[in-house]
Amino acid sequence: METLANIPPSFLLFLGAIVTIFLKGTARNVWLVAVPVLTFAHIASLPMGNGLQVSFLPGFGDSELLRVDKLSKAFGYIFTLNAAAALLFAFYVKKVVQHTAALIYIGSALGVIFAGDLITLYINWELMAVSSTFVILARDTAKAKGAAFRYVMVHIFGGLLLLAGIVMTISNGGSIAFDSFDYAGANLGTWLILAGFLVNAAAPGVSAWLSDAYPEASVTGGVILSAYTTKTAVYVLLRGFHGWEPLIWIGCIMTVFGIIYALLENDMRRILAYSIINQVGFMVCAAGIGTDMAISGATAHAFCHIIYKSLLWMSAGAVLYRTGISRCTHLGGLYKTMPLTLIFGTIGALAISAVPLTSGFTSKTIIIAATEHEHLFWPWLVLELASAGVFLHAGIKFPYFVFFNQDRGLRPKEAPSTMLWAMGILSFLCIYLGIRPQALYDILPYTVDYQAYTTSHLVTQMQLLMFSALVFFLFLPMLKRTATISLDSDWFYRKGGQFFYATCDKCLNGINSIAHKSLIAGLTHSICQFAKESPTRLLAFLLTPIWEISGNSPEQQKELRENLSQSVRNGVFPIGITAFLSVILLAALFLF
Numbered sequence: 001m002e003t004l005a006n007i008p009p010s011f012l013l014f015l016g017a018i019v020t021i022f023l024k025g026t027a028r029n030v031w032l033v034a035v036p037v038l039t040f041a042h043i044a045s046l047p048m049g050n051g052l053q054v055s056f057l058p059g060f061g062d063s064e065l066l067r068v069d070k071l072s073k074a075f076g077y078i079f080t081l082n083a084a085a086a087l088l089f090a091f092y093v094k095k096v097v098q099h100t101a102a103l104i105y106i107g108s109a110l111g112v113i114f115a116g117d118l119i120t121l122y123i124n125w126e127l128m129a130v131s132s133t134f135v136i137l138a139r140d141t142a143k144a145k146g147a148a149f150r151y152v153m154v155h156i157f158g159g160l161l162l163l164a165g166i167v168m169t170i171s172n173g174g175s176i177a178f179d180s181f182d183y184a185g186a187n188l189g190t191w192l193i194l195a196g197f198l199v200n201a202a203a204p205g206v207s208a209w210l211s212d213a214y215p216e217a218s219v220t221g222g223v224i225l226s227a228y229t230t231k232t233a234v235y236v237l238l239r240g241f242h243g244w245e246p247l248i249w250i251g252c253i254m255t256v257f258g259i260i261y262a263l264l265e266n267d268m269r270r271i272l273a274y275s276i277i278n279q280v281g282f283m284v285c286a287a288g289i290g291t292d293m294a295i296s297g298a299t300a301h302a303f304c305h306i307i308y309k310s311l312l313w314m315s316a317g318a319v320l321y322r323t324g325i326s327r328c329t330h331l332g333g334l335y336k337t338m339p340l341t342l343i344f345g346t347i348g349a350l351a352i353s354a355v356p357l358t359s360g361f362t363s364k365t366i367i368i369a370a371t372e373h374e375h376l377f378w379p380w381l382v383l384e385l386a387s388a389g390v391f392l393h394a395g396i397k398f399p400y401f402v403f404f405n406q407d408r409g410l411r412p413k414e415a416p417s418t419m420l421w422a423m424g425i426l427s428f429l430c431i432y433l434g435i436r437p438q439a440l441y442d443i444l445p446y447t448v449d450y451q452a453y454t455t456s457h458l459v460t461q462m463q464l465l466m467f468s469a470l471v472f473f474l475f476l477p478m479l480k481r482t483a484t485i486s487l488d489s490d491w492f493y494r495k496g497g498q499f500f501y502a503t504c505d506k507c508l509n510g511i512n513s514i515a516h517k518s519l520i521a522g523l524t525h526s527i528c529q530f531a532k533e534s535p536t537r538l539l540a541f542l543l544t545p546i547w548e549i550s551g552n553s554p555e556q557q558k559e560l561r562e563n564l565s566q567s568v569r570n571g572v573f574p575i576g577i578t579a580f581l582s583v584i585l586l587a588a589l590f591l592f
Contacts, residue, residue, distance in 0.1 A: 004042070006051045008066045008114055009076060010124065012039045013083075013107030017100045029091045032099055036083035036106070043076040063176065064116025071299065071445040075113045075235050078303045079106060082227045082310055085425050089314050090220035091418035098138035102224050105131040109228040113235055117176045118166045118193075121236070125162060125200075128229065129155035135225060139218040150490070151213040154199065154206065162196025165189045178236075183244050194241055201233035201284060202277050204253045208490030210276060211261070215269035215326070219317040222269055226313045227306045230276055234283040234302050243290025251285025252382040254278065259389035264486045267326050268316050268402055272309070275352065275394045279305050282383060286367045289374055292446035297366030299444050304359035304433060308351035311426040312394065315345030318419050319402060322412035328397075333407030341415050342403045344423035351430040353395030353468075354387055354461060359430045361461065362437035362452045369450060384464065391468040 016035035023031055051066030083106045093099070108131060111124030129152065136148040168189030170176060181190050202210045214225050241247060258278025265271045279301075286298035318341045319334060320326050335342045351358040354365065364387065371380040414420070433440050441448045451457075 005045070005047055006066065007042070008051070008111065009039050009043050009046075009080070010107040010111035010114070012042060013103045013110065017103035017107065020099050020103060021096060028096070028099070029087075032087040032090070032103070033084055035103065036080040036087065039110070040077065040080035040084070043073060043080060046073070062117075063120050065111075065120050066114050067116030068114065069445070070443065071235070071239065071295075072113050074299050074303060074443050074445065075231070076110060077443065078306050079110055079113065079228065079231075082306050083224075085422045086220065086223045086227070086310060088425075089223055089317070089419050089422035092416055093218075093220055095138055095218075098135060098218065098221060101131050101134035101138065102221075105135055105224065106228060109232045112232050116178060118169070118178050119176055121178055122159075122162060122166055125196075126159050128232065129159060132225060132229060135221045136213050136217045138221055139216065141216070144216045144218075147213040147216040150494075151209050154209040158196045158199030158206070160196075161192050161199065165192030165194075165196060168192065178240060180242060181240050181244075183241075194244070197233050197236050197241070198250070199233075200229050201237065201280055202230055202254070203250055203284070204257055205489050207254075207257070207277050208488040211270050211273040211488060212490055214273045214276075215267055219321045223310050223313045223317055226272070226276060226309050230280045231283075231302050231306060234280060234287070234298060237284060237287040238295050238298055242287050242295055244288055247288030248285050248376070248379050249288070251281045251283070251288060252379055252386075254281025254284060255382060255386035256389075257281075259386060259393060261486055261488065262393035263389075263397070266328050268319070268328055268331070268398060269313070269326055271328075271393060271398055272312050272316060275312075275390070276309060278386065278390060279309070279352070281386070282364060282367050285379060285383065286370060289370050289376070289379075291370055291374065293373060293448065293450070294367065294370035296441075296444040296446045296448050297363070297370050300363040300366055300440055300448075303440060304351065304363040304430075307426050307429050307433075308348045308358075308360060311344060311348035311423060311430065312352065312398065314419065314423045314426070315341050315348060316398075316402070318415035318423070319412075321419075322415065323410055325410075328401035328405075330408060331402050331410070332405035333403075334410060334412065335403045336407075337411050338403070338414050340420055341423070342399065344420070344427045345403070346399050347427040347430050349395045349399050351434070353391040353465065355395070355465060356453070356458055356461060357431065357434045359433035359437075359440075362434055362440070365452055365457055365461070366448065366450055384460075387461075388464040388468045391465050392472055395465075396469060396472045 013035060016031070020028055020031060046066075046068045048068050048070075051064070051068060054063050054065060083102075087099075087102070090099070090102075105128060108124045108128040112121055112128065115121040115124060133148050133152045133155075136144055136151060138144075166176075166189070168187070172187060172189060174189070181193070199206045210230070214222050217225055237247065255278050258274045258276070258281060262271045262274035262278065265274060283298040283302055283305075286294040286301070316326075319331065319338065322338065323331070323334075325331055347358070351360040354360040368380065368383050368387070371383060415423075437452060441450075
């Protein structure tokens with residue numbers, strides 16, 4: 001048992017990915033669900049404290065592959081719990097590449113969660129980026145390939161920022177241990193580490209990779225992707241950068257940014273992708289506040305967010321699986337033939353909107369209460385307004401346009417049974433954690449002295465929700481105009497990349513053309529011609545007196561010159577010429 005206590009949970013998923021390759025059919029599908037369930041049990045059995053330690057870089061101390069505390073356990077629980085539901089949802093998928101990539105992706109996320117040092121964290125961070133790229137590529141469409149390319153380029157950039165920060169931190173005498181960083185004593189290396197983390201958190205300016213790539217993944221790939229990269233970033237911010245004030249404002253911007261773009265969006269999965277940015281903004285803001293209540297609130301919200309966001313992606317994925325359509329303007333009336341998918345999707349929509357008796361209400365309101373306790377009026381106001389905005393785009397717009405709205409005559413079958421079971425499990429958790437939040441509060445990093453179901457909380461939240469519903473239906477005629485293309489921050493590097501390529505093409509290839517004409521085709525050619533013709537001309541000049549003495553006519557001399565030139569080009573010298581050159585050389589030696 002002591003040996004098992006030193007095994008990082010990520011190793012179990014990596015091993016599971018290897019075994020998956022050799023299994024087929026139902027055996028493989030059962031194994032895929034069993035692996036995260038077993039990992040969940042393993043995490044529950046881990047004792048608190050440091051576990052497996054190895055030495056990667058002599059002189060820098062040991063690397064901790066396993067550090068267990070309440071924060072890492074809470075994230076480990078939800079990561080494996082969601083993995084089991086997501087892989088149950090993917091029961092019908094036959095692509096082994098997607099399954100193995102998913103297990104490695106989830107395993108590397110757990111590797112980050114339980115890493116006690118920066119080196120182990122970085123290795124798993126990069127493995128997470130590579131494996132998630134293959135999850136996107138598994139859809140095997142032109143759009144998926146393009147999105148995967150842009151996705152991995154952004155994450156390579158983020159990984160380089162993180163690596164540069166780690167190297168600078170160690171070079172400045174810092175430890176490789178991954179603990180909280182001091183805001184007052186931050187240096188360039190620390191800021192680079194933070195920047196690398198914020199790329200994965202989909203912070204403003206570097207968030208377009210999420211809305212670009214996730215909707216292009218497969219039906220099940222989107223469910224898997226929605227849970228791990230951004231929440232792993234939330235974890236490292238809570239662990240290493242809690243109390244950093246800039247994160248408060250970055251989080252506030254994210255909450256508003258996600259709402260605006262989700263309201264403008266037409267694609268149902270892009271709506272959910274922008275909603276991730278909005279919800280992660282709450283957690284980033286809590287990390288910036290940095291109090292015990294805020295950290296526990298962010299952890300609770302990450303836990304609940306993964307559940308209801310996966311549920312929403314599952315309902316959207318089930319619709320996409322049955323209809324092959326993702327645009328809201330082409331959907332509607334699906335409640336007639338997909339009632340269970342509608343019910344489960346609506347539960348997810350209510351949870352993300354923080355409706356009382358759902359998990360979102362018992363988790364998100366902790367973060368808002370933390371801003372009140374710290375007397376942060378403007379962040380509190382932004383988060384309250386953002387809560388109302390969430391109900392607009394995810395709570396009402398998503399289910400309304402997909403399942404109701406105008407009947408397009410679509411009559412697809414209900415989702416497959418395994419999809420329904422997965423959605424049913426997550427729906428139960430959304431309601432259970434809304435009714436019995438103490439089960440969640442007990443596993444949080446710090447004791448939560450918070451009561452969600454007070455009169456003031458209930459009245460305030462219901463007022464916000466009712467106001468949002470009123471705004472939605474008043475502006476419904478304008479919201480129907482959803483057939484639009486939204487320009488996101490990726491416009492800059494897409495157009496910038498094209499401009500950079502065109503500039504390099506014109507400038508560098510122009511310089512290359514000029515150099516070719518002036519040097520290779522000009523000067524170099526002249527030198528080569530001179531090198532070829534000068535020996536012949538010199539010999540002809542030296543031999544002309546001899547040809548004159550020998551009585552050769554001008555025509556004969558011309559013929560001799562041509563024969564001499566041909567001999568030189570062929571590397572053949574007549575014996576007489578060789579003898580003559582020898583005499584000339586001996587004479588020169590005698591004179592000098």
